[in-house]
Amino acid sequence: MKLKADRATLLKALAHIQSVAEKRNTIPILANVLINVADGRLTLTATDMEIAVVEEIGAETSRNGAVTAPAAVLYEIARKLPDGVAIELDHTGGDAPLALRAGRYATSLNVLDVDDFPSMMAGTLPYHFTMPAAVLRGLIDRTRFAISTEETRYYLNGIYLHVAAGDEGSMLRAVATDGHRLARVETEVPPGAEEMPGVIVPRKTVAELRKLLDEGTEDVAVGLSDTRIQFTVGTVTLTSKLIDGTFPEYDRVIPRGNDKILRVGKRDFSDAVARVAAISQERSRPVKLSIGHNLLTLSAVSPDQGTAKEELDDNYVTYDSTPLEIGFQARYLNDITDQIDKDVEFAFSDSSAPTIVRDVASPSALYVLMPMRV
Template sequence: MRATVERSHLLKSLNHVHRVVERRNTIPILANVLLRADGSLTLKATDLDLEVTETVPAEIAQPGATTVPAHILYDIVRKLPDGSEVSLDTGDGAQLEVKAGRSRFVLQVLPEADFPELTAGDFPTRFTLAASALKTLIDRTQFAISTEETRYYLNGIYLHIVNVDGTPMLRAVATDGHRLAQAQLGAPDGIDGMAGVIVPRKTVGELQKLVEEPDAEVILEVSDTKIRATLDGVVLTSKLIDGTFPDYVRVIPQDNEKILKVDNDSFRHAVDRVSTVSSERGRAIKLALSDGRVELSVNNPDSGSANEEVAADYATDPLEIGFNSKYLLEVSDQIQSETAEFRFADPGSPTLIQDDDDANALYVLMPMRV
């Protein structure tokens, strides 16, 4: 294999594919990226659950393929000067020579034949989404994905179709048992009949990094076991989580009648300031609601106490309730309008949080004792 490729093209592609490769691998070939030169240069990386392929323009002097350590190649290309032309040459096939200007590197290779393929199979559901719409679904829900491996079915975003007042919607939901995030948009053409699927946390993170251009479009294909996303020459294929997502609708409160409306920016900054003295373990913060205001307070025997008052629209019975301050901040970060709306029932029941201007997103927080 002998190919020449512009450094910026190679770096952008390696940036996409090398992230899939785990830093520690018991299987040597999984630490490598596959390079295939045939008309253009194709790069592929996999961890056996997730595979990313990207094609970049290149001058191919001799077609061929090999695999080299992904993170080393990425670091080499990243450190080369802007505007470099990078030459890739396998010579007799035992090593890969990487040259740019006066720089020369020789890397150990493993044969292409050892590189595993993630068998895609058929994808009965195929639809197109604006990259900005997919990014919004991910941004609004990703923070609530569980990291607890024992409940593996919560380790991703649940994508499914729902009917809202007769209108089909594509809905994304994530929860870790302490908080829940839900976002939705009008169902795109071609999505009819799609079964609900759980997209793994790592795949969600890679998708989020790929949808950088808001004007681009993403082709999504879904089967019972896999999802594939195609965007600007990048193809991401991933296994889905084989599990049943819980009936999340049951935990979304319907009759919370104590309504607090507060300037989201002021509230977020107040939570951030007051939580400075909260304990790392619990991060507990108390909200005391009374007529026209909400008082935030933290009392930590190890470091001290703090309190701050924020003006609010609240005209119901006084209420004291505690939350994890980190969870409050993460929800506040997703509120796009000036006003956040909180709906409470009592100190021991879930609280519903909504964006005053966006009916397509909602958040649920479980309270904690303070």
Template sequence: MKATLERSTLLKGLGHVQSVVERRNTIPILSNVLIEANSDGSVRLMATDLDLQVVETVQASEVSTPGAITVSAHTLFEIVRKLPEGGQVSLDAAEGKMAIKSSRSRFNLPTLPRDDFPIIAEGELPTSFELPAAELIALIDKTSFAISTEETRYYLNGIFLHVADEDEPVLKAAATDGHRLARYTLSRPEGAAKMPDVIIPRKCVGELKKLLDENGDSNVLIDLSASKIRFTLKSTILTSKLIDGTFPDYNRVIPTGNDKLLKLDPSSLRESVDRVATIAQEKTRAVKMALDNDKVTLSVTSPDNGTAAEELSASYGSETVEIGFNAKYLTDILTQIEGDSVDLHLADASAPTLIKEHDKSPALYVLMPMRV
């Protein structure tokens, strides 16, 4: 195989695929990127960790000898990243080695044959629909922070995607770690009516977000079955296995009878929580909120670090309530509120709190209280 590519083209393509590759691999071939140069001048770059696969197609300046080979993904990426801008990079693979040439630089890397490289078999992907990249970005941003990192509850280690029929057909995304829940609702796209309920793994969500940030103005084609999902964005295809588990019925934890409404500025609340939490114990990060007539008092008491308190003006007309929250969980939710007002629907000190920007907001959050 012999091909010449612009450095910027090769760097961008390698950047998309190499981040899938785990730094430590017991299987040598999984550390490699598959490079496939075709006679039409296209070059396919592919990387996988056996659960997730990214394929990027780039255009070469010249393909002298079509062929395919695998080489260390991270090493090649670092080499190309450090080469001078604006140059051409020649990749020449033969007899177990790849020669990389650009300007005055010369590198020789060991290779492994393409036949050893594993490819995820997609099988049938019967459900197919499109979403604007901007909507998919919003869906990920508003929910992914609540994905659980607890491996024992593996079925919570992703975003749950499902369709539902309400006043209109909708597509919903939800994530929870047992302490907080985030849900985002979209109008159901054409073609998604019979899709199975799926859980998209955390790593896939992270890689998809990186790709979306570069393709925010396009549409994304989503094809899926009960076990696999494929995202097609311009020149990049991301394929992932889905989490094989049952997501809990999260609707049961969304409170419907919370009759105390607190309205205030989300950025002011976020900044205040952050300030008083400075002295909170690292383990619990507990902040107490005391709600009184049109004001909120935030306070923290730490046996080691002392006390902190801050008062905020707010719209509140119900009876006095004192409730505790984990400061990080509360600020994570408030960070997602884009408007200048947020609604907190409360019941009492032991009941979950419902948080929304407004009644018609596509995003909804539930936060469990803490004892303080």
């Protein structure tokens, strides 16, 4: 195998690849990138046995072949080479090292047998559809903050993607919850997705996909089965196993009778929460909302630091119901309001019941937040 590639092009691909390659090195081959040259095409592949990324890039190829080399080392070398340099990779086969040359720099890297490199491409994906990158990016951004990190509840360690009945017919929904807050965002069902099974996309896959979506505005091709999902973004294909579990019946925790409605400007509210919560060093940082007619008072108490309070009056707040006091974790409040552009709407029942939070300008998103005692 022999090729020459532009440093910037190779570096961008290696950035995608090395973040997927296994870092713990318990299985040495998983720390390597598979470099394959065939019929004038160069592809790079990395996998940790849960996710695989394959990227095709432009290069001058002069000899077909394949080799595996340490992904992190290759990335670091490419990152530290000067802009504009061409990188040559040359492997003569077998156990011979991979030679790398770039300008006056040269090195050789140990390789591992290509036959030991695992593949995640076996099996069919019966469901296929495409969706705009911006839409998929929105589904991820407005739900992933609520993904659970509690490994014992593994079925909550991802985004539940499924087709569900909405107010205006079937909708494609993304849902995430950690038991303290829930995020549900929906969009039109793309053609071809109508019969797809409900799937749980793992947290790491969501993170890697989100990086790819930052770099492209074109449509994303999605293929899936009951056990795998695949996203193609430009020249990059990300394949992942799905979480083998049953997502809870989340509709049961969405309250139906919350009729006490508070509307407040997102920026004014989130800034006030941050200022009031600064008094406490606790991770939970509880904040109490005392709500009256067109008046919201936020307060926090710290046994060590003191107290803090801020009022938002009718210049910022609309509320015309019975007075209410309710507490929330400050971080959870801001995680939700970070997804909202302008005005936020809270729908309360009482101080101990789940609260619904909505983006006034975007009815496709709904959030549920559990209160806490303050």
